[in-house]
Amino acid sequence: MVRLFFPLLSLFTLVSGSSVLQELTEFSKRDVTGDSQCTTYMCIAAVVNGSTVQYTLTGTGKRAVGWMGMGFGSQMANTPMVIMWGNSDGTVTLSQRQASAEVMPTVVANPPRIATVSDTLSTTSGNSAFVYTIPANSDTTQSLIYAFGTTNPGSTQASASLQQHLDAGVISLDLTKSGNSSSTSGSDAETSSNNAPLTPYQRKVLIHAVLCVVGFALLLPTGVLLARYLRTFSPSWYTGHWIAQFGIAGPIIIAGIAMGFKASGPVGYKLMDNHKKTGIVLFGLYCAQCLVGALIHFLKPRNATSRPPQNYFHAVLGLAIIALSMYQIRTGYRTEWPEYTGLSIPSGVNILWMVWVVILPVLYAVGLVFLKKQFRQEKEFRKGRSNGYDE
Numbered sequence: 001m002v003r004l005f006f007p008l009l010s011l012f013t014l015v016s017g018s019s020v021l022q023e024l025t026e027f028s029k030r031d032v033t034g035d036s037q038c039t040t041y042m043c044i045a046a047v048v049n050g051s052t053v054q055y056t057l058t059g060t061g062k063r064a065v066g067w068m069g070m071g072f073g074s075q076m077a078n079t080p081m082v083i084m085w086g087n088s089d090g091t092v093t094l095s096q097r098q099a100s101a102e103v104m105p106t107v108v109a110n111p112p113r114i115a116t117v118s119d120t121l122s123t124t125s126g127n128s129a130f131v132y133t134i135p136a137n138s139d140t141t142q143s144l145i146y147a148f149g150t151t152n153p154g155s156t157q158a159s160a161s162l163q164q165h166l167d168a169g170v171i172s173l174d175l176t177k178s179g180n181s182s183s184t185s186g187s188d189a190e191t192s193s194n195n196a197p198l199t200p201y202q203r204k205v206l207i208h209a210v211l212c213v214v215g216f217a218l219l220l221p222t223g224v225l226l227a228r229y230l231r232t233f234s235p236s237w238y239t240g241h242w243i244a245q246f247g248i249a250g251p252i253i254i255a256g257i258a259m260g261f262k263a264s265g266p267v268g269y270k271l272m273d274n275h276k277k278t279g280i281v282l283f284g285l286y287c288a289q290c291l292v293g294a295l296i297h298f299l300k301p302r303n304a305t306s307r308p309p310q311n312y313f314h315a316v317l318g319l320a321i322i323a324l325s326m327y328q329i330r331t332g333y334r335t336e337w338p339e340y341t342g343l344s345i346p347s348g349v350n351i352l353w354m355v356w357v358v359i360l361p362v363l364y365a366v367g368l369v370f371l372k373k374q375f376r377q378e379k380e381f382r383k384g385r386s387n388g389y390d391e
Contacts, residue, residue: 035173041148041166042068046173047343052133053175054118057084059127059148066152067162068130069097071145074170077101079145080108082115082132086124087156092117094132095158107159113137120340121201129201142173202341204263209332211256216282216325219249221360224318228367232374238297246290257283263340275331282328285321292317307378319364326357 034053036045041063045056059065066085073079076099083095083105094117097105113135121131147168153160223245230237260279292314301308330353333345 033176035177037171044070048175051136053136054133056131058129061127063150065128066149069147074143080111081105084130085153086128092122092130093156104162123201140176144171208256208259208263211252215249215253219244232370275336278328282324289317
């Protein structure tokens with residue numbers, strides 16, 4: 001049975017892990033309608049979120065970003081524009097402008113639709129990604145003008161002067177497309193067919209989610225199931241147990257939490273909401289659990305007549321950590337992901353979570369059939385008739 005259990009559990013872990021990663025990666029495929037286009041120097045992505053549309057202007061990396069802009073029309077004259085640039089303090093300036101001809105557009109006091117910059121989703125580092133939302137209109141297919149400049153205005157004021165663009169043109173977006181549809185540009189500039197790209201900030205959130213799910217919801221339960229099923233059959237169960245829960249899960253969990261702090265948004269942006277508070281508590285419990293496990297293994301009580309209470313505490317705490325982890329994952333994809341990224345999740349993520357919440361207790365409950373044998377072996381060991389199973 002032991003020979004069969006290891007490969008079966010490994011296969012189960014591999015399949016489950018692949019499913020988790022696949023479902024989480026679906027985040028980046030935009031389970032909403034929208035479209036994107038890339039030109040030589042910049043990309044424009046639109047995502048429809050009910051009554052609003054989220055636009056992301058991203059540099060392609062071919063030239064340094066000074067400013068990027070787009071307008072709702074097919075020509076420069078009399079077209080409402082949104083122009084954005086990054087500042088030295090890490091903020092992003094959004095300027096709504098219009099021009100009467102092929103001249104530098106000026107600020108419009110009362111634009112037809114008010115655009116709002118997303119400081120949390122925008123980034124001024126690397127290729128830069130400027131994100132804003134604007135009320136949706138009746139458009140299904142949009143004709144947009146775009147412009148890319150390499151000289152930063154050098155001011156946070158929306159009315160700052162702009163140096164002439166390096167590149168400009170017209171593109172078209174189909175806002176009825178599903179999120180994983182691709183599109184190509186009709187302009188004479190270089191184009192690429194791709195999905196609306198995640199911003200660097202959104203990628204941090206996604207990496208945080210993947211690492212924490214793998215660590216807390218996959219590797220920790222794997223270590224628990226190894227102990228539950230194998231401890232009465234092989235003394236090597238402890239090696240697999242601590243490797244899964246500490247040797248592999250530990251670095252992954254720490255990396256995931258570190259990425260979570262990096263993706264927590266600017267100082268003061270809901271820095272300590274319930275998800276983050278629970279995450280800190282969960283990490284503290286995990287560290288305490290590792291310490292208790294080490295103490296149980298290396299500091300065994302002498303002349304004990306019954307199973308030490310710390311062993312029961314260790315088991316109960318481990319199950320509580322996994323239960324709290326599943327709750328934390330749910331608040332992450334239902335609350336944090338849409339709030340911090342502005343995106344929805346595929347329905348399959350919630351289905352996978354519900355299936356996993358059912359499977360884990362069932363697997364553990366089945367393993368309890370070996371509990372009677374385990375207690376008998378421990379009793380024999382305490383009486384000096386150890387057969388090698390001393391954990």
